Amino acid sequence: MNERELTARVKLGDEAAERALYDAHVDRVYWVAYRMSGRHDLAQDFTQDVFIRAFERIGDFRGDAPFGAWLHSITMSVVLNGLRKVKRFDQREAVLEEAGMVTSSVREAEPDLKERLAQAIDALPEGCRVTFLMHDVEGFTHEEIGAALGTTAGTSKAQLSRARAKLRIALADFAGDWIQ
Amino acid sequence: MTDDHMNDQPNDAIQDERIRALAAGHYNAPDGSVPRDAMWSQISAARRVARAGVAPVAAVAPAAEAVEQRTDVIPMASRRRTRTIVVWRWSAAVAAGLLLAFLLGRFVGDFRTTSPVTKQIAGNNPSTPKHIDPPPGAPEGPSPSPTPNGGEPSRSPRQNPATHPSSEPLAPSVPRDLASADTAATTLYRAAAVQTLMQAEAVLTAYRGVEATGRDPQAMQQAARWARDVLSSTRLLIDSPAGRDPQMRALFTDLELVLAQIVQLSGTPLQDSERDLIDRAMRDRDLLPRLRSAVPAGSATS
Numbered sequence: 352m353n354e355r356e357l358t359a360r361v362k363l364g365d366e367a368a369e370r371a372l373y374d375a376h377v378d379r380v381y382w383v384a385y386r387m388s389g390r391h392d393l394a395q396d397f398t399q400d401v402f403i404r405a406f407e408r409i410g411d412f413r414g415d416a417p418f419g420a421w422l423h424s425i426t427m428s429v430v431l432n433g434l435r436k437v438k439r440f441d442q443r444e445a446v447l448e449e450a451g452m453v454t455s456s457v458r459e460a461e462p463d464l465k466e467r468l469a470q471a472i473d474a475l476p477e478g479c480r481v482t483f484l485m486h487d488v489e490g491f492t493h494e495e496i497g498a499a500l501g502t503t504a505g506t507s508k509a510q511l512s513r514a515r516a517k518l519r520i521a522l523a524d525f526a527g528d529w530i531q
Numbered sequence: 532m533t534d535d536h537m538n539d540q541p542n543d544a545i546q547d548e549r550i551r552a553l554a555a556g557h558y559n560a561p562d563g564s565v566p567r568d569a570m571w572s573q574i575s576a577a578r579r580v581a582r583a584g585v586a587p588v589a590a591v592a593p594a595a596e597a598v599e600q601r602t603d604v605i606p607m608a609s610r611r612r613t614r615t616i617v618v619w620r621w622s623a624a625v626a627a628g629l630l631l632a633f634l635l636g637r638f639v640g641d642f643r644t645t646s647p648v649t650k651q652i653a654g655n656n657p658s659t660p661k662h663i664d665p666p667p668g669a670p671e672g673p674s675p676s677p678t679p680n681g682g683e684p685s686r687s688p689r690q691n692p693a694t695h696p697s698s699e700p701l702a703p704s705v706p707r708d709l710a711s712a713d714t715a716a717t718t719l720y721r722a723a724a725v726q727t728l729m730q731a732e733a734v735l736t737a738y739r740g741v742e743a744t745g746r747d748p749q750a751m752q753q754a755a756r757w758a759r760d761v762l763s764s765t766r767l768l769i770d771s772p773a774g775r776d777p778q779m780r781a782l783f784t785d786l787e788l789v790l791a792q793i794v795q796l797s798g799t800p801l802q803d804s805e806r807d808l809i810d811r812a813m814r815d816r817d818l819l820p821r822l823r824s825a826v827p828a829g830s831a832t833s
Contacts, residue, residue: 366575472558
């Protein structure tokens, strides 16, 4: 059964078809959610929310675009909204501020590149961080990112450019090794 | 070089590519396996609750039963809209019923205080307060005097026993339409009370369902919205003639407390203490059994 048939059956309330669609897309959704949140419990919550919302709104899916693209726009919306809520709870700003200080500080003794990279990404403004992860790491197009964030493809390009520039600055200490 | 690197230095492109590869490999990179079954059990439970969300309302509304029978052919989004429409329609019906009953009550009250017949009755009543004058041209009754038992405080016209059918039977000379209007108002209040109680039962059942099946934030928010709708009716009913019945009043007051707690749900995970509070309030007050026994049998289909 192809995806078009599956979505048609989901529209009729077929639970087996829901499960089949879930199996086909859950890994991608889960890892995107994990990539953005860095926590398995949140990734699990977001993934569940994505599929619940997708099945509830399946009537809005017209089949013009692939189901996966439609699902990922929901994923982006759920994850970003979810992260905003989580932020309010766990005072993530404090962590970001701390990370920002690390990125602008002088090179420490024997820094761990991976750790520095993670800190630099976390320290990016949220829009830049999301755009960088979605475009450069997850392979979404600027059009898809713009649609998910409620902005334009041009804004997404600008955010990505800013994100890359900030990361280059933050990891400038390692630039020499990379270019050679 | 991609479009994104058109304006960059060549070294920037190399750096960006290294950073991208490093981020893809190490920044929150996939590790372990996806807990597919655990997540699916939560999703399917939430879906069942969402589908069952129609059931309590369907029991209340015959129109909703027809909707439920066509479940197989209704898309999910339409079903959700239908459920919302049904809930709003019934909320509007309860509100309209309450308003009508209130206006009827006002009308009956005004009619009694201004109609010559009422004034005549009041004039003939030894306990009538002094400030109610006999109507012009009406035969004079006994002169206003203190009550036989020596000075019962005077009541306002609204508190006059003549305006309260439950306090004293109406005088035989009261017109039939006055009595029937009063009965109609009482019946409307009662109908509004029964409808509110049925809705409250649906809300509490939905809340317990959500609690038992994973506490989906969306379903929680839905329950909170329903509770808010019912809560407004509950407050009106407590202050209405329906709230004069002590048993009914106690039920509405308890209901108000629990509904107010459910309204607080914002979709965020509940603290254990909050959950215990709601559960204990429902359990200690026997809310659901009392609600079910307060709704007359067959009301759901009538």
